[in-house]
Amino acid sequence: MATNTPIYAFFLPTVGGDVNAWGTMLNDNFTDLDSIIDTLNNAAVKLTGTQTIAGAKTFTTQVTLTALNLWLNPASGNANVQLGAQSVASTPFIDFRSSGLAPGFDSRIIASGGDGSNENGTLTYRADTHAFIGSITGTIDNATTAANCTRDVIGGNGLINAAGGNQTLTGNITLALGTPESITATSGNTTSADGHTHALGSGDVRTLLAEGLFGQIGTYALAYATTAYNHDITRAGSALNPASSVSSAVGVDGSVNANLTRGATTLAGTWRSMGRNQSGTANSVGLWLRIS
Numbered sequence: 001m002a003t004n005t006p007i008y009a010f011f012l013p014t015v016g017g018d019v020n021a022w023g024t025m026l027n028d029n030f031t032d033l034d035s036i037i038d039t040l041n042n043a044a045v046k047l048t049g050t051q052t053i054a055g056a057k058t059f060t061t062q063v064t065l066t067a068l069n070l071w072l073n074p075a076s077g078n079a080n081v082q083l084g085a086q087s088v089a090s091t092p093f094i095d096f097r098s099s100g101l102a103p104g105f106d107s108r109i110i111a112s113g114g115d116g117s118n119e120n121g122t123l124t125y126r127a128d129t130h131a132f133i134g135s136i137t138g139t140i141d142n143a144t145t146a147a148n149c150t151r152d153v154i155g156g157n158g159l160i161n162a163a164g165g166n167q168t169l170t171g172n173i174t175l176a177l178g179t180p181e182s183i184t185a186t187s188g189n190t191t192s193a194d195g196h197t198h199a200l201g202s203g204d205v206r207t208l209l210a211e212g213l214f215g216q217i218g219t220y221a222l223a224y225a226t227t228a229y230n231h232d233i234t235r236a237g238s239a240l241n242p243a244s245s246v247s248s249a250v251g252v253d254g255s256v257n258a259n260l261t262r263g264a265t266t267l268a269g270t271w272r273s274m275g276r277n278q279s280g281t282a283n284s285v286g287l288w289l290r291i292s
Contacts, residue, residue, distance in 0.1 A: 008032060084111065214242075215268060215290065223271065223288045224262035231276045234291065237267030243285040260285045 002025060003012045010032065011025035018025070072079035083092035091112045095105035107127040114121030159175050178195035181187065187197045212219040224243040229235065241262040262285070270292040277284040 008036065217269065217290050217292060220274065220287055220289050221267065221271075222285055223267060224260070224285050225277075225282070227282050228277060228284075229273050229286070231273050233273050235271055235273070235288075237269045237271055237290070240267045240271060240288060241265070242267065245285070 002014055002018050002021065004010065005012065010029045013022045013025050072081070083094070084090050091110055093108055093110040096107040097104075098106045107125075110124040110126065112122050112124065159178060178192070181192075181195050181197040183198055183200050185200075188199045190197055209218075214221065222243045223240040225235065225240055227239070241264070243260055243262040246259045246261055267288075267290075269290050271288040272291050274287040274289050277286060
């Protein structure tokens with residue numbers, strides 16, 4: 001009596017027996033085998049478990065590996081993976097699905113271009129973030145990528161690139177504050193390509209004057225001079241004494257004689273005369289402006 005194979009249940013006719021049944025059994029076996037081969041030719045190949053594939057193999061349909069790792073471990077030579085045809089141009093790519101969500105991909109490496117010579121193609125990396133751990137080495141082709149390594153560093157209005165011009169982005173770039181323009185009665189709070197200016201209102205001037213203390217630069221003082229002077233001359237503070245006038249009474253819309261007094265110490269800094277004394281007269285009091 002005929003038996004069957006354990007996997008595909010092909011008929012196994014009994015040798016010397018199953019008279020007149022061999023033909024039917026063989027026909028059934030070949031029909032089942034034809035269907036199995038057709039399925040293998042037209043469906044994705046799934047390799048499960050540990051597989052050892054020897055020799056060159058050609059797969060014309062999708063191959064799905066259910067194992068966690070694909071290990072190319074040749075006994076000798078260099079293991080390698082090649083993607084793409086040798087006769088038709090294409091853009092082979094590798095997709096990475098790290099999110100566990102489908103469809104689509106989370107990251108992709110795409111190859112394109114080239115001319116059949118080694119290392120003349122282009123690799124495109126598509127991902128939201130690119131992170132490299134460790135040193136990055138290699139040679140940059142200055143003829144084609146120098147423009148991507150040199151850029152103008154522009155500080156914007158009011159700032160300047162201290163080094164000026166294009167710079168290779170291999171070190172620190174210093175941005176300096178542009179030289180400010182002089183403040184005038186009409187200047188405003190503005191910036192220019194390489195500088196800036198400020199507005200100074202009358203209220204600001206009055207406030208600054210009100211903050212000045214006796215003897216500070218920009219303040220006025222009555223001072224006693226032992227030598228003659230004229231307006232606009234400058235004199236060291238060491239030659240001037242702070243002074244004031246003293247009188248017993250002052251009449252309304254009248255005149256009064258006053259005595260002048262001077263301090264025992266001299267002034268600091270440098271001063272400019274804002275008036276004049278009688279020509280050739282020494283030992284007089286006038287109005288002075290400290291300028292330094």
